[in-house]
Amino acid sequence: MTALDRILLADSLRIAITGGCGHCDTEPDELCAACGSCRCARHDTCTPPPNECPECGTTTFELDHAAADGSRPFPAWMCTGCRWGTAAE
Known part of the structure; x- marks a missing residue:
């Protein structure tokens, strides 16, 4: 070496x-602002969270990767206050 x-x-x-x-x-x-992933993956479908949640006004969001089982093939983010976001059900 x-x-x-x-x-x-x-x-x-x-x-x-x-x-x-x-x-x-x-x-x-x-790391990607939308999903928290590195450059090893493509980020064509990533949507970053807004600066402020339109539902409750908080500025803190949780980031999560795509679901491994394919149920959610895209990265997700959710508001820590009201749980609003791309992973909301």
């Missing part, structure tokens, strides 16, 4: 430990 390989491995590990993706080198603050 060369010095460069060790540097790249250390950087990927640092990114992964801090909440990013070491595989595609996506830093935690570079």
Whole structure:
């Protein structure tokens, strides 16, 4: 293992430990604003949450990935106050 390989491995590990993706080198603050995923996946269908919930006015949203069973094939976000959002049933 060369010095460069060790540097790249250390950087990927640092990114992964801090909440990013070491595989595609996506830093935690570079994750998709709509779904919270890295650049390993396409984000054609992502819709970011609004700045403020139109139902209750809160500005905090939960992000969730697409359902693995295919029941919800798109990333989702929901308001933490009233549960309004793309994953609402």
